[in-house]
Amino acid sequence: MTISPENPATTVTASLDFRSIDLRGRALSLAELRAAVPRAQHQTVADAEQKVLDIIAAVRSRGFAALGEFALAFDGVEQSHPRVPAAALAEALDSLDPAVRSALEESISRARRFAAAQRPADVDVELGDGAVVSQNWVPVGRVGLYVPGGLAVYPSSVIMNVVPAQAAGVPSVALASPPQKEFGGLPHPTILAAAALLGIDEVYAIGGAQAVAAFAYGIPGPGGEETLEPVDVVTGPGNIFVATAKRLVKGVVGIDSEAGTTEIAILADATARPDLVAADLISQAEHDPKAASVLVTDSAELAAAVDAELKRQAARTKHSERVVTALSGPQSGVVLVDNLEQGIAVCDAYAAEHLEIMTADAPAVAARIRNAGAIFVGDYSPVSLGDYCAGSNHVLPTSGTAAFSSGLNVTTFLRAVQLINYSRPALEEVSRHIVSLAGAEDLPGHGDAVTIRFAGE
Template identity: 70%
Template sequence: MNAETAPASFDAFRTIDLRGTHLSAAELRSAMPRSTSASFDSVAARVEGIIADVRTRGFDSLTELAQRFDGVQQRHPRVPAEALREALRTLDPSVRSALEESIDRARAFAAAQKPEDVSLDIRPGAVLTHRWVPVGRVGLYVPGGLAVLASSVVMNVVPAQAAGVESIALASPPHKDFGGLPHPVILAAAELLGVNEVYGIGGAQAIAAFAYGVAGDGNRNPIEPVDVVTGPGNIYVATAKRLVKGVVGIDAEAGTTEIAVLADRTAQPRLVAADLISQAEHDPNAASVLITPSVELAAAVRAELSVQVASTRHRERVETALTGPQSGTILVDDIDHGVTVCDAYAAEHLEIHTADAAAVAARIRNAGAVFVGEYSPVSLGDYCAGSNHVLPTAGTAAFASGLSIYTFLRAMQIIDYNADALQEVSRHVVQLAQAEDLPGHGDAVQVRFP
C-alpha cells in the first residue's frame, strides 16, 4: 500500500475530555465542537449586499449572479415546462421508484401530523375557535452544489402540499453542464410531485427573490413574493434566511449538516464510523461528533474511520470534515452525562447507540431528529424513513423545529360572541380598560348597550 492510498490517521479526530467536569450550561455550550471557518457574522455583509442588489436590480442582478457563481447565461431563471417533463421522462426507473417510495412515506407521516380545528363554547353564546390555515404561497430551496439533493425536493414539497398550500415555487442552483438548468434529477422530482414553478437560482439570491419578489420588466414575467421560505443550504443560504426573517416566515436555519452519536461500550464501532462518514461527505464543514463514556469505543471508532475513509468516494472532503474543529469525540462520565452533553450540543441529527436506546432517546430534549438504535441510521432519515431531513443546525435545535406540516400552517383565532355573552363580560372589560388607562376600549363595549 503506497502513501497515496494508505488510510489517513485519525489522531486528528480530536478529543474533548469532559469527564469529571462540573460546567455551567453556558460553559458546556462553549465547550461544544463548532466550525470556525464560516459564521453568520463573517458572511452577513456579503449576503446583505446580494439581497440588496436583487431587491434593487431584479432580473439584471440574478443574471449577473448566475454568471458569477454558476457560470451560466440566463435571461429568465424559470425552468420551461418541457424541461421538467423531459427530466422525468428520462429519469432512471430505479431512481424514480426510490423517489416514489420516499414520497409515499413522507405523505403518510405528513398527513398524520395535520391538526384538527378546535371550537369551545366558553359560555352560552360565546364561541372560540382555533383554526389552522395554510399560508398562501411558499418558496422552497433545494441545494445543488457538492451534493444534488433531489430528496430535499420531497422533504420541502410534501408537507407544503399536505398543509394545503396553493402556490408552491422551488429554486435550485443552475448548472452549466445542464444547459443552465438545475440538475435533471431535481427537475424530475419536482415534476413527479406536480410542482411546475421551478427556478434555476442558487444561494442567497434565491432567498432574496422569494422573500421580496422580482418585478417583471415587460419581456420577463415577475417572480411573486412568498409568505414562507424553507429548505437547507450552506452558510450563505442560512444567513440569507436569518436576514429575511420577519419579511417572510422561515422554517429554521438549516445550514451545514451535522451528526452526533451517543454511544456506550455496546455500540458497534464500524456502524458508528460509517454513520459519522455518511454526514461528513456532505461538505468539508460538516460536523461529525461521537459522545461516549467509553475510551475503548472511541479508540475503536478512530481505527474504523482510518479504514473506512480510505475507501470512500469523497475521501478528501470527508477527511477535511472529520479533522476539522467542528468534529471529534467528547468523552463523558456516563450516559446521564452524555444526555446532558447532547442537549448542550443540540444536534441536527442525533443517533443513540446504547443499551436500551429507546429509553435513552426519550430523555433527549434538544435535537432536530433522534435516530434510535443501530438500525435507524441518519441516512435512512435522509431518504426513506418518512421523516423530514430539513432540520435546525448549529445548536438551533434547542429552540427550533424541523420542517413539517406546521411550518406551512398558521393558527387563527376566531371569536364569535352574541349580545348576551358580551353583556355578561362587559363590566370586566370596562374595569380592565380603566385600569390600563385605555377608556376607549371600555367605550367600545358600552356603546353597544345604550
Template identity: 70%
Template sequence: MTSAPSTSSPVSFRTIDLRGLALSSRELRDAMPRAAASAQSSEAAVQAIIDDVRARGLEALRDLARRFDGVEQDHPRVPAEVVAAAVAGLDAEVRSALEEAIRRARIFAHAQVPADVEVEIAEGARLTHKWIAVDRVGLYVPGGLAVYPSSVVMNVVPAQAAGVGSIALASPPQKEFGGWPHPVILAAASMLGITEIYAMGGAQAVAALAHGIPDGPDAGTGIEPVTVVTGPGNIFVATAKRLVRGQVGIDSEAGTTEIAVLADATADADLVAADLVSQAEHDPQAASVLVTDSEDLASAVVAALQIRAAATRHAERVRTALSGPQSGVILVDDIDHGIAVCDAYAAEHLEIQTADARTVAARIRNAGAIFVGAYSPVSLGDYCAGSNHVLPTAGTASFASGLNVTTFLRAVQLVDYDRAALAGVSASILALSAAENLPAHGEAVTARFGGPAS
C-alpha cells in the same frame, strides 16, 4: 469497504474531555465543537446580495448566476420542455426510489395536519383555533457538491399536505446541464406536480423568493414574492433565510449538516464510524461528533474512521470535515452526562446507540431529529424513513423545529360572542380598561348596551 485506501493524510479527529468537570449550562454550550465560520461572519456578504437582488431584480440574478455558477441566463425559470426531458431521462430505479420516499413522506405529513379546535367558554361565547395554509411558498433545494432530489420531496410533500396553493421551487443552475438545475431534481419536482421551477442558487435565490422580482419589459418575466421560504443549504443560504425572516416566514436555519452520536460500550464502532462519515461527505464544513463514556469505543471509532474515510469516494472532503474544529469525540462521565452534553450541542441529527436506546432517546430535549438504535441511521431519515431531513443546525435545534406541515400553516383565532355572553363579561372588561387607562376600550362595550360616550 472494498475500495483501495487513499493516500491522503489521516483523519485528525480531536478529543474534548469533559469528564469530571462541573460546567454551567453556558460553559457546556461554549465547550461544544463548532465550525470556525459562523452565520455572523457571512452577514455582510449575504446582505449585499439581498440588497442587490431587491434593487436590480432580474439583472442582478443574471450577474450572480454568471459570478457564482458560471452560467449565462436570460431568465431563471426552467422551461416546461426542459423539465419534460428530465422526466423522460430519469433512471427507472431512481424513479422507483423517489416514489417510495414520496409515499412514506406523505403518510407522515398527512398525519401531522392538526385539527381545528372549538371551545364554548360560556353559553353563547365560542372560540375557534383554526389552521389556515399560507398562500404561497418558496422551496429551496441545494446543489453544488451533491444532488438532492430527496430535498425536493422533503420540501414539497408537507407543503402540499398543508394545502398550500402556490409553490415555487429554486435550485442552483448547473453549467453541465445547460444552466438548469440537475435533471434528477427537475424530475422529482415534476413527479410531485411542481411546474414553477427556477434555476437560482444561494442567497440570491432566497432573496428573489422572499422579495419577488418585478416584471421586466416583457410581462410575465417577474417572480411573485412568497410568504414562507424553506429548505436546507450552506451557511450563505442559512444566513439569507435569517436576514429575510420578518419579510417572510422560514422553517429554520437549516445550514451545513451535522451529526452527533451518543454511544456507550455496547455500540458497534464500525457502524458509528460509518454514520459519522455519511454526514461528513456532504461538505468540508459538515460536523460529525461522537459523545461517549467509553474510551475503548472512542479509540475503536477513531481507528474505524481512518479506514472508512480513506476508502470512501469523497475521501478528501470527508477527511477535511472530520479533521475540522466542528468534529470530534466528546468524552463524558456516564450516559446522564452524555444526555446533558447532547442537549447543549442540540444536534441537527442525533443518533442514540446505547443500551436501552429508546429510554435514553425519550430523555433528549434538544435535537432536530433523533434516530433510535443501531438500525435507524441518519441516512434512513435522509431518504426513506418518512420523516423530514430539513432540520435546524448550529445549535438552533434548542428552539427551532424541523420542517413539517405546521411550517406552512397559520393559527387564526375566531371569537364569536352573542349579546348575552358579552354582557356577562362586560364588567371585567370595564375594570381592566380602567386599570390600563384605556377608557375607550370599555366604552366600545357599553356602547352596545346603550351606554353614553365619555
C-alpha cells in the same frame, strides 16, 4: 499523500485527526458545556452578512438582471430568465433512471403518510352560552422552497420541502435550485425530475442568497418578462449564505429554520458497534468539508475503536478527502464523558441536527433527550434512513438552533387563526370585567367600545 491499502485507487491527501475532548471528572454548567462541545470555526454569519445584504439589495433593485449577473459570477452560467421551461421538467422525468424514480416514489409515499398525520385539528371552545372561541389552521398562500446544489445533488430535499407544503394545502408552490453549467444552465435533471414527479411546475434556476431574496421580495417582469411573485414562507437548507439570507428576510417572510452545514452527533456506550458508529459519522462528513461529526461516549475503549474504524473506512470511501477534512476539523471529534447522564447533558447542550442513540435501551435514552432536530434510535435507524426513506423530514435546524426550533413539518406552512364569536348576552356577561381591565390599563376607550353597545337600555 497516502494511499489506502484496502483500495489503492483511493487517495487521501491528509491524515485523519479526529480530536478528543475529555469532560470526565468535570461538573460543567450549560454555558460551559455549550462552549466545550465541538463547533465550526469557519466563516461566521457576521462575516457573511454584508455580502448577503449586498445580494439582497441588488436583487431588489435590479431584479432579473442581478440574478443573471450572479448566475454568471457564481455558477458560470449565462442566463436571460431563470424560469425552467415545462419541457425541461417533462424531459427530466422521462429520462430519469427507473431505479431512482422508484426510490423517489417510495420516499414520497412515506413522507406523505407522515405529513398527513401531522396536520393539527381545528378546535371550537364554548366558554359560555353564546361565547365561542375557535382556532382554525389555515395554509399560507404561497411558499418558496430552496434546494441546494454544490457538492451533491439533493432530489430528496425536493421531497422534504414539497410534501409538507402540499399536505398543508398551500395553493402556490415555487422551487429554486442553483443553475448547473454542465446541464445548460438548468438545475440538475434529477432535481427537475423530482419536482415534476411531485407536480411542481414553477421551478427556477437560482442559487444561494439570491434565491431567498427573489422569493422574499418577488421580481416584477418588465418588458414582457414573467413576474416572480413574492412568497409568504421560504424554506430549505443551504450554506451559510442561504442561512444568513433567511435570517435577514425573516419578518418579511416566514422561514422554517436556519439550516446550515449538516451535523451528526452519536450518543454511544460500550455496547455500540464501532463500525456502525464510524460509518454513520462518515455518512454526514461526506456532505461537506465543514460538516460536523461528533461522538459522545463514556467508553474510552469504544472511542479508540471508532477512531481506528474511521481511519479504515475513510481511506476507502469515495469522497475520502472531503470526509477526512470534515472529520479532522474543529467541528468534529469525540467527547468523553463520565456516564450516560453527562452524555445526555452534552447532547442537549450540543442540540444536534441529527442525533443517533446507540446505547443499551436506546428508546428509553432517546425519550430523555430534549434538544435535537431528529433522533435516530438504535442500530437500524441511521441518519441516512431519515435522509431518504424514513418518512420523517431531513430539513432540520443546525448549529445548536434545535434547542429552540423544529425541523420542517406541516405546521411550518400553516397559520393558527383565532375566531371570536360572542352573542349579545355573552358579551354583556363579561362587559363589567372588560371595563375594569380597561380602566386598570388607562385605556377607557376599550371599555367604551363595549358599553356603547348597551347604551340607552
